[in-house]
Amino acid sequence: MSRIVQIVAALGVLVVTLSATEPVADSQVRIDSVYVKNDSSYVIALDKAFNQRNLEELTDNILSKYYDCGYYWASVKVDKIRKHGERVELEFRIIKGPLVRLAGVVYTGLTRTSHGLVARYIPIGAGDTLSDATLRRAEKAAAGIGFVTFHPPPVIRPLEGYTGADLEFQFSEKKQFTFEGGGGYLPDNSTGLVWHLNLHFNNLFGGGRQTSIFSERRERGRNVLRLGYDQPLFVAGVGHLSFQIGTRDYREQFYEFSLEGAYLTRLRGNLSAGLSLGWKSVEPVGNLPSYSRFTSRFSIEREALDNRLNPANGLDLRWSIAYSYRRYREDSLAATPERNSFNETRVSVSIKWYKQVIGRLVGHLGLNYIGLETDESLPPISELIFIGGPVTIRGFRNEQFAVLRTAFGTVEPRLRFSSGYLFTFYDAAYLNNRVAQPDGTIRTDELYRNSYGLGIALHDSRRAIKLSLGWNPELQFDQPRLSVEFSSDI
Known part of the structure; x- marks a missing residue:
């Protein structure tokens, strides 16, 4: 009995109409070859089951080059079907249609x-x-x-x-007002609660402009405040121009005031590049000399995630290099440093990789490096890299370690569901710093730290919350670090 098959492809949708007495899903019949007639005819040799899925895949592949060339209404018509036992030969004719x-x-x-x-x-x-x-x-x-x-x-x-x-x-x-926040409790420290709050005022006057206020208490006597402004700027493609003014008030160590301007532009696809210029003034506590620092930074970012809030697959890569000129003020040199000025380099690398393992199980691997290269034997603590707490190594206090160089990473299996995921984590870090000795010499210390924990993240289109418990080897089981992060539109 002859088959009656008509295939029409429009807007990438395939419709297959068959006689009721002989369904296409006959797994015993296989496609042997396809003869495609168009401006330049050709033959496709196949060995696939003659069913709807394979026909859809075949016609989509044939028509994709026409769709990409602007023949958006192109279609395939089956002129002939020849059956030889359990194998069939198809003859397709391409109807290009007009250029759209x-x-x-x-x-x-x-x-x-x-x-x-x-x-x-x-x-x-x-x-x-x-x-x-x-x-x-x-x-x-x-x-x-x-x-x-x-x-x-x-x-x-x-x-x-x-x-x-x-x-x-x-x-x-989107809502014009959004906020992100987080909090934590330190049971073994008099600091008690730590928190951060980031407020955004979005799309001001309908021009895509944004202002932000960021406030954070990292520990008792360690407070950060930043005010920001951002707007679209189309100088070299799609880009953004931003300005930021901020303070770091570490009352027992230093007070810092900073200004920064930055431009970030999309190069192509998921790849972006940025350039920033900054200045800051630091007043240390006690008789240590004050100083100012000028910095230029170049960065490259590539984000290719299938879902920003709950990715199953993808890669997020960020790299930056910054050059700084730092100079001590002459009128504050109560203790004479090695030199009055220093040229320094900072490098930062962040890699986040997500891969669906099986079913709802997703693997997340994070690798990071931050390093400061300076000729000063013991740079001021305000120039060091602070490590500890969320984003770096969970299970420790915020900024528990101050170092010159660090490499840290995480292994985080996740069990995804529609509105979030459950996760466990293992964080590890390498810490490198210089330490003064009683005899006046300077020693390089190398430390290794690790932590582990579990948590849950929930989200919808407007709100997200993430809770986690973390331990390090020195913490008792009933005294974990509790961390809460949340964001919402209003």
Whole structure:
């Protein structure tokens, strides 16, 4: 009995119509070859079961090059099917259809936000060829706009004659006020509670501008305050210009005031680069000399995660190098340092890797390095790298260690579910620092520290919370470090 098969591909959707008496899912029948007739005909040799899934995959592969070239309504028609026993030969004819160009691009759901601003983020416009590759780039760019939420897919509205189409992107505007925070309890320390709070005022005046206030209590007598401003800037593609003013008030050690300006631009795809310039003034406690520091920093970032809040697969890579000129003030040299000025280099590397192992089980591996290179034998504590607590090595107090160089990492198995994940972790760190000896010599100390724990993270489209308990080998089981992190739109 003959088969009646008609395959029509439009907008990447395959429709298969078969006679009721002979279903296509006959696993005994296999596709032997496919003869494709178009401008340059060719033969595809196959050995696959003759079923709907394989037909869809086959036609999608054949038509993908036409979709990418702008023949968006291209389709496949089956002219002949020849059956030889349990094998079949197919004869396809390509119907290219017209070359499709965009007549216009429409952005819906925006009330406060400038349509022209959103258009500058999305690399597509009237006159462009409508293709799968162009749509993928446009969708990715739309999803990356920080102050609005893109609801895919874009709607394609063909015009009469099918030679043109309008494209509609659907957005909703994010809340103008968001906050992120965290807290922890240190049972073995008089500090007790530690916390941080980060407030954001988003999309000011509909122009994508943002102001922020960050306040943190890292330990008793250790407080941080930063005020920030950020706005879009399209000098070399999509970019952002930001300014920040901040203080670090470590009352028993130093007081620091800082200013910084930075520009971050997207180079291509997930790759971004940044340049920043900063200045800070530090007043140490006691008779130690005060100083000022000028810094220029270059950074590269690559983020390729399938889900920012709860990734199953992906890689997040960040690298930066900073050059500093630090000079002690002449009027504060109660104790004469080795030199009055120093040129220093800081390097930072962060790698976060996520991989779905099986089912809902996801593996997360994090590796980090931060290092300060300086000619000063014992640089001031305000220049050292502080390690300990969330983000570095959990299970220890915030900033428990001050070092010149450190390498730290984490192994974190996760059990994902729709609104979050359960996790356990093992953190380890290498710490390198210089220490003065009673006889006046300087010794290099190398330490190794580790911690472990468990926790849970929950989230929805507007809120997220993460709780964890961490231990280090010196903590009793009933005295873990409790950490709470949360964020929300208002």
